Amino acid sequence: MSDQDLVVETVRDILSGFEPFALTAERRWDAGLWGALAEAGLTGVGLPEEAGGSGGELADAVAIVATVARGAGAVPVAEQLLVAGPALLAADLDVPSPEQPMTFAVADAVTVHPVDNGDGPGRFTLTGTVTDVAWAGVAAHVVVLAPAPAGIEGAVLALIDASGLPATDAFNLAGEPRGSLVLDEAPASGSLLTEAQAGEVRARYALARAVQLAAASEQVLAWTVQYAGERHQFGRPLGRFQAIQMELAEMAGEVTAVTALTDAAVQALDRGENVVLAAAAAKVRAGAAVEVVARLAHQVHGAIGFTQEHKLHHLTRRLWSWRDEAGSDLAWSRVLAGGLLADGPDGLWPAITRVV
Amino acid sequence: MTLAPAPASEAAEQVRAEVREFLAAELAAGSFQTHVDTWLSGVDPAFSKKLGERGWLGMTWPKEYGGHERSAMERYAVTEELLAAGAPVAAHWIADRQSGPNLLAYGTEKQRQEILPRIAAGECFFVIGMSEPDSGSDLASIRTRAVRDEAGDWVVNGAKVWTSNAHHSHYGIVLVRTSPSDSSNRHAGLSQLLIDLSLPGITINPIRILDGGHHFNEVVFEDVVVPGDMLLGEEGNGWHQVTAELAFERSGPERFLSTYPLVAEFGRRVAETGDPAAVATLGRLSARILALRQMSLRIAAALDRGELPNIPAALVKDVGTTFEGDVIEEIRRVVDVTPSLESPDPLGRALAEAQLHAPGYTLRGGTNEILRGIVARGLGLR
Numbered sequence: 001m002s003d004q005d006l007v008v009e010t011v012r013d014i015l016s017g018f019e020p021f022a023l024t025a026e027r028r029w030d031a032g033l034w035g036a037l038a039e040a041g042l043t044g045v046g047l048p049e050e051a052g053g054s055g056g057e058l059a060d061a062v063a064i065v066a067t068v069a070r071g072a073g074a075v076p077v078a079e080q081l082l083v084a085g086p087a088l089l090a091a092d093l094d095v096p097s098p099e100q101p102m103t104f105a106v107a108d109a110v111t112v113h114p115v116d117n118g119d120g121p122g123r124f125t126l127t128g129t130v131t132d133v134a135w136a137g138v139a140a141h142v143v144v145l146a147p148a149p150a151g152i153e154g155a156v157l158a159l160i161d162a163s164g165l166p167a168t169d170a171f172n173l174a175g176e177p178r179g180s181l182v183l184d185e186a187p188a189s190g191s192l193l194t195e196a197q198a199g200e201v202r203a204r205y206a207l208a209r210a211v212q213l214a215a216a217s218e219q220v221l222a223w224t225v226q227y228a229g230e231r232h233q234f235g236r237p238l239g240r241f242q243a244i245q246m247e248l249a250e251m252a253g254e255v256t257a258v259t260a261l262t263d264a265a266v267q268a269l270d271r272g273e274n275v276v277l278a279a280a281a282a283k284v285r286a287g288a289a290v291e292v293v294a295r296l297a298h299q300v301h302g303a304i305g306f307t308q309e310h311k312l313h314h315l316t317r318r319l320w321s322w323r324d325e326a327g328s329d330l331a332w333s334r335v336l337a338g339g340l341l342a343d344g345p346d347g348l349w350p351a352i353t354r355v356v
Numbered sequence: 357m358t359l360a361p362a363p364a365s366e367a368a369e370q371v372r373a374e375v376r377e378f379l380a381a382e383l384a385a386g387s388f389q390t391h392v393d394t395w396l397s398g399v400d401p402a403f404s405k406k407l408g409e410r411g412w413l414g415m416t417w418p419k420e421y422g423g424h425e426r427s428a429m430e431r432y433a434v435t436e437e438l439l440a441a442g443a444p445v446a447a448h449w450i451a452d453r454q455s456g457p458n459l460l461a462y463g464t465e466k467q468r469q470e471i472l473p474r475i476a477a478g479e480c481f482f483v484i485g486m487s488e489p490d491s492g493s494d495l496a497s498i499r500t501r502a503v504r505d506e507a508g509d510w511v512v513n514g515a516k517v518w519t520s521n522a523h524h525s526h527y528g529i530v531l532v533r534t535s536p537s538d539s540s541n542r543h544a545g546l547s548q549l550l551i552d553l554s555l556p557g558i559t560i561n562p563i564r565i566l567d568g569g570h571h572f573n574e575v576v577f578e579d580v581v582v583p584g585d586m587l588l589g590e591e592g593n594g595w596h597q598v599t600a601e602l603a604f605e606r607s608g609p610e611r612f613l614s615t616y617p618l619v620a621e622f623g624r625r626v627a628e629t630g631d632p633a634a635v636a637t638l639g640r641l642s643a644r645i646l647a648l649r650q651m652s653l654r655i656a657a658a659l660d661r662g663e664l665p666n667i668p669a670a671l672v673k674d675v676g677t678t679f680e681g682d683v684i685e686e687i688r689r690v691v692d693v694t695p696s697l698e699s700p701d702p703l704g705r706a707l708a709e710a711q712l713h714a715p716g717y718t719l720r721g722g723t724n725e726i727l728r729g730i731v732a733r734g735l736g737l738r
Contacts, residue, residue: 225735225736225737228737229736229737239732239735239737239738240737240738242729244737245728245729245732245737245738246725246728246732248731248732248735248737249671249674249727249728249729249731249732249735250674250728252671252731252734252735253671253674253675253731254675256358256359256651256668256671256675257644257647257648257650257651257675258647259358259359260359260647260650260651260654261643261646261647261650263358263361263650264361264650267361278646280639280643281642281643281646281647282643284639284640284643285643285644285646285647288640288643288644329640330636332639333635333636333637333638333639333640333643334632334635334636334639335639336639336642336643337626337635337636337638337639337642338635338639340623340638340639340642341623341626341627341638344627345623345624345627345628346624348619348620348623348624348642349440349616349620350376352642352645352646352649353372353436353649355646356646356649356650
């Protein structure tokens with residue numbers, strides 16, 4: 001815990017110079033914040049120095065992602081530090097300079113052709129549309145997970161230079177870019193993955209979103225508790241009313257459940273365990289909490305929280321978006337249930353006790 | 357309210373496997389049948405004795421008191437397995453969970469020597485003596501009085517209610533007023549007495565719950581003479597002792613697994629039909645169980661470190677017992693099933709049991725409104 005305190009302090013210091021703003025098509029990310037994080041070496045944390053990163057543990061990378069999420073920083077640290085970077089490393093692919101923003105996307109509708117005959121890391125061309133690309137138009141590189149070429153089992157993890165690719169204008173509920181990239185025989189370095197390995201990459205993406213959801217939920221609770229202490233009505237702070245106390249306590253229960261499970265899933269990943277079911281559970285649980293946390297936060301904040309004049313929307317709009325990204329709630333619920341029943345109808349309980 | 361992770365424990369996984377094997381054999385032999393909410397309704401002294409013989413009661417207590425000096429993680433694994441199987445654990449549950457630890461913390465050497473080994477053997481059962489006919493959530497308003505007589509014994513008058521399984525139990529740890537109530541400090545003047553339920557002057561009247569089952573009782577004390585050395589802890593320290601007891605009472609896996617046998621039946625149905633909506637529901641319910649397990653495990657580890665995590669414990673009980681009830685509605689929405697205690701379909705039976713016990717989940721051990729008040733205090737609002 002204390003090992004990460006310094007990382008958190010450093011990120012907080014940097015964030016204090018970059019107030020969150022309402023993202024628009026014209027201003028779709030916080031380039032200044034990214035530059036400051038990159039300058040401090042924080043966009044390469046968790047990636048080994050020999051791969052061009054800054055070194056550090058998974059826990060450090062998670063702390064950065066969580067702190068940036070709390071501050072509603074509009075930068076692709078979750079995608080780069082927790083998904084694209086580690087996935088490239090695991091697939092024995094070169095990692096681009098961490099100073100350039102990199103993102104990750106699942107590209108089920110893309111066709112992959114091998115350029116050489118090798119079946120290890122090699123060259124491929126990719127054709128088709130990659131939809132729902134986080135930070136499309138912002139990221140210089142995109143790591144995509146696409147179906148393997150015809151006749152080959154598994155998937156291909158490929159690194160695409162996205163600097164010259166136009167992205168469509170599509171955004172999530174928080175205004176974060178989620179456009180499509182059209183690939184026309186785009187050249188890529190890539191590596192074949194087994195179906196299991198591809199599943200683990202998808203799970204990493206879900207876990208990254210769960211980390212963001214957990215951190216943002218914690219922050220929304222903290223803001224709401226603070227507001228309830230400051231705002232007076234009927235001659236006393238809102239927090240003195242039992243009705244409000246019940247709502248805040250309900251939020252605290254949800255937040256505690258989400259942070260406990262997400263933390264456990266991150267630790268399992270750190271121990272090198274297969275975290276597909278743990279990540280699925282963390283993502284589903286964190287997503288379920290959004291309904292309660294965002295609803296009650298807005299209820300307690302009243303009308304001011306329903307405006308862009310107050311900061312609350314920076315996080316509640318992200319919560320409503322993130323819960324259905326990196327695989328929807330429905331998709332991960334089914335992955336989790338399917339995995340838990342894999343040993344048959346009587347295997348549910350033993351499976352539950354093995355997840356984390 | 358971040359909770360530190362619970363330590364990984366190979367010993368816990370080993371004893372978990374042993375309990376699983378034991379339960380499978382007992383089920384196969386027909387020694388018990390799976391039911392919902394068996395830590396309230398599944399009284400079976402013979403089964404409790406078997407657990408005692410295997411060293412699965414009083415697990416964390418010192419060996420000199422009949423305990424086994426095992427870790428909180430091992431005890432957690434055992435209790436969780438028993439609950440998941442819907443095993444009949446009600447007879448010993450309170451004694452093992454909170455009365456024993458309470459005696460360890462506050463009991464005299466004589467009380468510990470006499471009673472703890474019997475609890476660990478699965479031969480001595482306890483009730484909680486807190487609520488009264490006029491004192492539910494407002495526990496500090498209790499009126500059961502204990503007055504010292506010339507011989508130094510306590511003379512007890514009053515009544516306790518919702519006293520689960522008093523008719524099968526040997527002792528109660530009873531919260532009594534030992535000095536007149538003081539409106540400036542409502543928590544002062546309360547004490548805990550260790551009362552042998554076979555003493556003259558005690559009447560146990562059954563109170564039936566919704567399914568007709570007899571678990572609750574009213575326990576009436578009329579000039580009951582309790583030996584002077586049966587005071588538990590310090591005179592006047594009752595409120596503090598009760599509060600400490602509640603952290604154990606509120607954070608265990610029984611606060612989210614009471615209806616697990618229903619989830620297990622639902623899981624079997626989902627495996628059979630593969631209905632996509634039901635599959636997703638099972639995933640969502642499982643994610644909630646997994647989060648609650650982490651919370652509960654982490655609190656067990658904190659209790660083991662000697663911490664008193666009252667606020668997280670209140671959170672577990674609030675979130676967990678809400679889940680226990682939600683299970684019923686979530687399953688009803690995706691499965692065609694009629695709840696009936698006589699149903700030939702085990703899912704219909706489990707649903708009926710869970711439904712008829714449901715009002716209790718969010719009441720017992722402190723209502724969820726009281727718990728949220730405790731959490732609000734932890735958030736700095738009160």
